[in-house]
Amino acid sequence: MSDSQVIITIGREYGSGGHAIAEELSKRLGLKFYDHNILDEVALEKGVDPETLRRYDEKPHKLFLSRSVKGHHSSAEVNVAYMQFDYLKKKAAQGESFIVVGRCAEGIFEGHPGLISIFILGNKEEKCKRVMELYHLSEQEALEKMRRHDEYRKRYHNNFCEDKWGDSRTYDLCINSSLKGLEVTTDVLEAYIRTRMDSGNKQ
């Protein structure tokens, strides 16, 4: 790993705009951006259909309907997750700097000197409003969608990582995007990341 390598991981609550913020940060910082597009890359490498893999992306495995044997797992969700972890590890080993959304990345790269881990949360009302607008849903439907996705993300994350999803102790920085909006939140995060990068990302 080069001294300048940086791996920015962004966990997010559903509707907080974390994904959009991460994407904007990658543009501003000129870093490669990874989200579910990892599966496109993996599918291309292996010559398989990415849609088949996406069905199992960032989903928790079913506790009583899956089993592991000597490091092998019967759950497609777990195996798809490991494919993405392996891909990210390979990229990190090649010295690439990048921003990754979700995928337990702060857990995978725990202890990595280039790691900057961020969690983006939001107020329920603002998140709901955003989800309603984005997906043209009623308030009830939006709240249900938020609840379901956050539950999935929590279970998915906590299955692979020792630290808990959304717990402030898991991340370097937690920020509420609802307070000042996505633009300002992105500015704050950019400044924070640049400070870390300028100081050689010393923790």
Place this chain on the structure above:
Amino acid sequence: MIAKFLALAIFLVMFFFIVTEKFERHYVTLACGACMLVFVFGVCMRSPQAIFDTLNFHSIFTAEFWHAGAEATESSGGINWSTIIFIAGMMIMVEGMGKAGFFRWLCLKLAKLVDYKPVRIFVVFMLMAAFLSMFIDSITVILFLAAVTVELCQLLKCNPIPMILSEVFCANLGGSATMCGDPPNIIIGTSLHYAFSDFLTNTGLIAGISLIAVVIYFYICFHKQFAVKTGESTQPVHYPDPKEAITDPKLFGLSIGIFAIAVVLLITHANTGLTVAFIGMFVAVLTLIVHHAEITDLLKKVDYKTLLFFIGLFIVVGGLEQTGVLVLIADGISAICGSNAKLMVAVILWISAFASAFVDNIPFAATMIPVVQTLSQLQGVPLPTLAWTLSMGTDIGGSATPIGASANVVGISVASREGYPIGWGKYCKYCAPATIMVVAISMVCIYIRYF
């Protein structure tokens, strides 16, 4: 009475934690085994003898443990050290074979022999999975076979999932044919003192008949997927050379030799009197001598977690046996079936198959052995009939679902990690009907042959 309840509670807690995988399963069985020794045998029963019998260390230091005489009697109490030593020995032998490149070489050689035609590879790999699993644990067989299957399918531009599903099924079926093919059979064989040939001529025959039906079934299900499309080239640029799989020709030859010795010793052990514990130890020592430069590496590769899992499991089942809980289960089955032996066979076969489809068949089989012994004594049904029934039910039932057997998990995992995820729906669509078919064939075979 308190001892019975406590033993049952410990057993249920163990099963719960094995299924949920909250902790590694060897920790679960060892902790539950320790609770059984301390609280059930120590506190409730105040019986040092029960602890002594369950730990069963003394059995290792008897001549019969290594060379069975005619006086060997049926017993299933406590830790089955024969099973543990045999499995450990086979693990070392298989590791040596893998290191020499045997499995990969065999897969590639067979694919080459059938001219890399997908349908032929599909059938040949099913037969190979069944044959190898008769002597080697199905996890190892599928680990190598599935990896080569994916590699070849990528070259042949066909979907590897049908092949992997059928290979996994046939590996489980092949495992049911012999005493050393599947852990439940090793436990049944060593506990009830059956020989390799006993299994081969009983469960082996049923497995052989079933294999024919299964190959036809999977061929009907999948052959269209391997049909060569008009105008599509089936000649990829470069197929892997089988010879490239061999890491060291000398070690390769010696590994095959040791495997052949193991097969001969197992087939003839009823005549020679050598026990499976002896055979396991013998092939392990031979492997370590041959691979003397890598002894530490080979010993490190032994799956100690599985061995510890077995030790803890045997203690917990020993607790159920000592406290009489298993007699209650046998009484319950007796009450349902009475002296109707055919009904008893049907109940044991289908319950074993159903249970094994969802929970680990090893603890299930270990628990059921004393139950079938008691049933045999209570109702006068020949013990071998019930033993073969239990063996087929537990071995075959595991094929029905993705979590039923270890080979299924490994096959699914290898396919998924290469970009071919296999969910419950896809797996059960093909394997559940095949399982029902084989269990039905087994029932008919048992009825025709033993009644």
